Amino acid sequence: MSEAINEPTFEREGATLNTPRAAPSPTSGSRGFFGRLCSALFPGKLREASNSKNANAAAPKTSGKTLETHSDRECGARSDPASDPTQPLSIRHLSKRFPAPDGKVLEALSDVSIDIFRRGENVAIVGPDGAGKTTLIRTIAGLLKPDGIEANGVKVAPFIRVFGRTPDTNDPAFTETIGVMPQRFGLYEELSCRENLEFFAAVKGIRGDEFEKRFARLMNLTGLAGFESRPAGKLSGGMKQKLGLAATLMTTPDFIVLDEPTVGVDPLSRRELQRVLEDVRRTDGVTTLFSTAYLDEAASADRVYILEKGRIVAGGTPSDLLQRVKGRTWRAVPAGDAQGNSLSNGKSGEIGSAAQHLARALMQSVCAVRADSPWLDAVPRGDGVDLLARAGADRAALERSIAELSSAGLPAALSERPETLEDAYATLTFEDGGSEASSVAEGAKSNTAQPLDTGKNDPTDDASTPVIRAEHISRRFGNFVAVADTRFEVRRGEIFGLLGPNGAGKTTTFRMLCGLLPPSSGEIRIDGVDLLASASQARARIGYVAQKFSLYERLTVRQTLRYFGECYGVSGRALEARIGELLSGPGATLGVHLDRRAGMLPLGAKRELAMACALLHRPAILFLDEATSGADLAARRAFWRRIVELARNGTTVVVTTHFMDEAEYCDRFLIQDAGRVLVLGSPAEVRRSAGAATVEEAFRTIVLENRSKEAESKSGGKPPEKSSSEGSAK
Structure with a gap:
């Protein structure tokens, strides 16, 4: 193996080191x-x-x-x-x-x-x-x-x-x-x-x-x-x-x-x-x-x-670290509909509940986006938003910021909440320059966040229009059924999540939706195009960010963007203009790395480059496979602010994640296990269906109850209760 890290320390013969166990015989x-x-x-x-x-x-x-x-x-x-x-x-x-x-x-x-x-x-x-x-x-x-x-x-x-x-x-x-x-x-x-x-x-x-x-x-x-x-x-x-x-x-x-x-x-x-x-x-x-x-x-x-x-x-100790944020943790909940029911909130065709609209407004109001904001962090959780105040912010300033939301049709009530280790981590890494996303990746902090132009996606389009339609799809590997008779739709401008335990079939489902794996049976339509019959036409509407980014490490950032742009059929002045848009968008930092090889970029810059490559051709649908895996907290927050803006401008986003708190950013998500969809709905609907306070608690309850029923059914020789894997949150 490797050499010893220090010279060995010798003992007198017969001396004991007082170690719990003797050396092996x-x-x-x-x-x-x-x-x-x-x-x-x-x-x-x-x-x-x-x-x-x-x-x-x-x-x-x-x-x-x-x-x-x-x-x-x-x-x-x-x-x-x-x-x-x-x-x-x-x-x-x-x-x-x-x-x-x-x-x-x-x-x-x-x-x-x-x-x-x-x-x-x-x-x-x-x-x-x-x-x-x-x-x-x-x-x-x-x-x-x-x-x-x-x-x-x-x-x-x-x-x-x-x-x-x-x-x-x-x-x-x-x-x-x-x-x-x-x-x-x-x-x-x-x-x-x-x-x-x-x-x-x-x-x-x-x-x-x-x-x-x-x-x-x-x-x-x-x-x-x-x-x-x-x-x-x-x-x-x-x-x-x-x-x-x-x-x-x-x-x-x-x-x-x-x-x-x-x-x-x-x-x-x-x-x-x-x-x-x-x-x-x-x-x-x-x-x-x-x-x-x-x-x-x-x-x-x-x-x-x-x-x-x-x-x-x-x-x-965790309690020691929590002392750092004493008196700085707050929670905002909608003053009207706190139950999380889907509504338009006065905005034509916009998807989501009052809690989701409130969360997305507060996400764009943190100090990483608005330099004058009293809020350091804002994250959707349950039927409200968990907030972390900046050091020195007084209560009057906090309440004024919440009162301003009423003019936008988002009345909310503010109250104190218990501190978490996440809050302590945020104070250390957001304020002290420990994160690229909070300092560099957000760029020069402006008072307003400008949305990223996604081009052909029209935000006035009917949000109820499905851009992904999976009809009774299944996938078998030999005798093993990875995905069984599954159907669902994803609407335009929706953030849609695929969740499930390891081996549940979500990765297989994700790969079928991307066109990377053909279904054994069933049909998938992407923006109205049959994925099997017209694969190249359907894939032109898709952007894909893999967990490992799939970048060519010897190419510079500039070369990488040009290469992927030409692969997607974008070239010349149109490509240069599009690269300029992506480099100047909110939170963009790739401009300082243009002539640096991809293999030498820090992790956050690699993630941003992979995202830029996927957006070069203005896709109607963006697929993100565990895109925040390994990212620090500030980078995850910046990532989701960008995703919310993309969805607001009409891009449909499909994500997989093992961070259950990230499911709260989704408009809807499904939970799979053993190849079947167990439930599908908004975060609030899924939580209520399981009688749970958090998505993670709902996830555990739903999966374990289903496994218990399956085991009971097998032991009693009964057939499964559902023949089709179409989930819904009751």
Whole structure:
């Protein structure tokens, strides 16, 4: 593997380090991961070599050098608490630098210090993609060698201890102490769940009855019982994550680090993974450190560290962080129709409820758009809008801003609400320049937001006109039915969401609507054109932003825009004019990157470039596949402000997302499971159908109730209640 991140610290023979577990027996294999891997694969090969090594292992060889401990060398006195062998984690002055593609140095981590004092604690590292979370996790695990810092011309070495041990993948005692779960665990997709766990257990020297006992417990704990013989490649995303976690827990380490264990995982699987980790902490006293972009997950941790551009910008208990926003959190609800019923609100053909209209007005009234606004953040939630006031804004100014909405036909009532970790995160990243979307991406802040011209989409068109019509579509892969007899319509200018658990069929449905996958049966019409009969004509009406952006990394921004424009049939002066529109729209920042290669752009700029490419030909319909995945909070807010403006000007937007709070931005959405539509309606209608206060709660209730009914139906030999997958919110 990688080299040890520090020189090893030697102990006197017979001395104890007071670690919770002893180092593994020499009979479990040679020193280091690869030695144990060879031992697992070829158990007889290393036994003789291991025995000969044991005979000569009475004392470490020093080669004439004076041995010193890191606590003596780096931290002064040996009694420094950072070297406490009972402390789960201590980090001081950790930095990490990499060479960038342009020849410069990229500082992924900068002077990071973290402490976990108590065994069994659960600690969260929160930050967007590119913040340095993965680099931090890999360094703690000993997979990367850290760099120190330079203070006042003096180089200060980094200090990392896990239960008193220096991270070193060649140290069996360290590798027994720590468990690591990367984002992509590296499962063998051709092997079954059992075979994968047998392999990872053998690497750790666990076989026979001990394996069977642990295997049975982990299958029950993770909910994978009954799937033992299923190949890993045929598991859903959530089930793969649970199998990866089971492999990590096979040895029950003292300390587990998890790199975004719930990334790309639906709310049900996220909750199940959290339950597994809670059970392990409670029963085995395991300490956990996990990274995440989900602030609701972080809110359940004992301590939270917020990582922005490689720096820890805040840390403490969730309650400590909430003190930062005391007295600044508010909620606005429509004074008239607070029930969320669909209405026109006096605006011809406009879709949505009073709560949605209020939310969209307040979204365009935050200080990122209007410099004189008293509001830092506005997000639709339930039948109202959660608001965060700017620091120093008085109540009179807040109430005046709400009163101004009455003149626009949006009367609302303002009241205080409890603080959330999302509010604390916003104050740190929106105000302190931690986000490109709030500072650079919003550009020069103007008093009014100008809508982006979408050209041929006429906002006076009848909003009830369907531009997407799916008639009894299904998709089969061999004998497996991914989507079953599904029908729905999407109206012009509507923001429409596809939601569902991993493996529910939403990605297959999305790909069929885009024309990337033909349905096995049924018909899809795009803006009146049959997608199968006239594929090229239908696709000309579509813009598509993939989750991974699909950009050519060696092309500059200018070259990329010209290339995609010509692919869509736009060229010459018309293309240059269109590029100019996209570069000068509200929140546009690509103008400063025009001659920079796409592969060297920051994540936010890549996302903006992918969006610009999809809009070059003025599509009637824009498809967005997990477009905000990995984005920071401010970038997500800026993204949705733009989507709302596009829809207001007549563009139909279809989105998939695992952020349940983003479903509140949709005019309507459907929830799928097992290839069938369970419900379809506005956010308010779906919440009411489930008797839930939030979309996430409604999602869990609807999916779990349907699965319970399906299981009951199968056990009783009854046929499914519905033969057609047409959802509705009653």
